[in-house]
Amino acid sequence: MGFLDIANVTKSYGKLEVLHRVDISIEEGEFLVLVGPSGCGKSTLLGMIAGLEGISSGNISIKGRVINGVHPSKRNIAMVFQSYALYPNMTVAQNITFGLEMHGVPKPERDKSLGDVAKLLQIDHLLDRKPGQLSGGQRQRVAMGRALVRDPDVFLFDEPLSNLDAKLRVDMRTEIKKLHEKLKTTIVYVTHDQIEAMTLSTRIAVMYKGYIQQLGTPKEIYDTPANVFVATFMGSPAMNVIPAKVVVKEGMPYAEVKDAKGEPQHLRFSQQNLTAWDGRDILLGIRPEAITDPEGADRKSNNIVPLVNDVIVTEPAGSDTFVTMSLGSKDVIARMRADTDIRAGQRFDFAVNMDKAVAFDPESEERIKP
């Protein structure tokens, strides 16, 4: 039994089921990120935790108390909305303390909480302003202040950074992470941005088409994605998914892929049990950073496989250089060090870190577990 339990929860509108049997349990102080493309049901799930959406079946409980049918204000939660939802007619101070006022907290106590939160978020100087006079980042802080002041069991964030410009978004992301480190609060955070998910969370639930595709730590999600969707959704650039065939030589499984010239190349798997797939088609998943030049290869890896192939295009991005080649008649992206000497049209010696490779069943698109 965790701190926040979502047990067997579904959501239907009439006959249409939009969330299917969701099971998530997190401990106190965890930072759970619900991530997925739009329409995957992540905001609906958050709304159900908040009490803004009904629960069609199953139970949601906080601290062991089932909260189905409990009014949002009595669940001891606080929410930060995408549009911030600051009350336009009230000052920042009134915005922050409105919830306390509604809960009948006496004025001196309200003022004290307000002072603490304002200091924490560095918005002391804005307390008398109206939301219309604030910048995007300041509004964001006020919205968080309004949630913090309630000292709730669970914080809910609904895409809180998506209205900010790129630079501010990165800054606020760090702020939120710092805040979580400091306050050790339990947070459920919805986003469609996989980088936010990776950087902020202690646990990620990747959602797609109303199903939880995978629930795990950022590392688990990144290194051992449950299926092709999770593999390609998480990470930027996306994981390369290459059609390949398993061949077994001297008891060792190899992935046979066709290079740019249509010649078969053999990459030895680290995952032994793939010998069972001898002669069958699979999907080979390799992260861009697992394909490098030989000098840039991971020294800790036990299985660096050389691969000679034609370079189609190079994209210098400052910190890295992205190199595109063709494998299994798909464009495959490799992530090189910035100063790698490589040009389009060149035939190049790549090094593939097969320790990091994963294999998927092409039928179900599920990962073949070791």
Added chain:
Amino acid sequence: MSAVSQDTAVNTGRIARTFIYLLLLLFALFYLLPLYVMVVNSLKPLAEVTGGNMMALPQTWTLEAWKSAWSTAQIGVSPTGLEPYFLNSILMVVPAVVISTVIGALNGYVLTKWRFRFDTIVFGLMLFSCFIPFQIVLIPMAMVLGKLGLAGTVPGLVLVHVVYGIGFTTLYYRNYYATFPTELVRAAQIDGAGFFRIFWRILLPISGPITVVSVIWQFTNIWNDFLFGVSFGGTSQPMTAALNNLVQSSTGVKEYNVHFAGAIIAALPTLFVYIVAGRYFVRGLMAGSVKG
């Protein structure tokens, strides 16, 4: 030495614009002519009106006609002037405007922020009431008022105008609140505010512009209404009906100066409302249509 060209966008069409403004000024003066005639003639003794030039300024300035119209003129059978009817109108208009505006605001709030099944149909039906001509409902309305015991009373008129006004006020407030993010209501719910608290503390304080629209619209419509007033007013008829009785009386001399004064008195409250709140009216009508 070549002259610097003055041909900028500011200068082009200066003559055309002067011409247009002159034309508009002329139209405006023409439009104001009836008001001028009314004011000028209400300030003359009767002999000067009947014997002289309608457009001329008074030779003897007098407020007699105004006094007469207000307190002594013959209205129907009694020489009461317009005063009691003016009060009737006030007693009718103020509650009718307040009640219909409050109900409209609540309706708009529910129809946008507390949506329910078939709410668009409910709204459609309410809109439909805006298009029902007054004449159609006269007889059923008379029956209802009779059954309620409100026939011929000011509260009866208030009820009639409230019922008729709800369609319009609901339309105004619904469209205004539709542009208002629902997340605000969600946030307030999580903060622990209930139905009325959210309305009172969050929505109403930002409803200024649309409230002005609703109040002006309702005020002018109800104040200027003649048909309902004359049909259901009974002994407590509003201003419009009394003005008709004053002007249309078929006995005695036609006191044009008194009629003019009476007509101005009848129009004053609506004029006042427009002058005080007119610019908010336009602003409110435009609200939501243009992103600020």
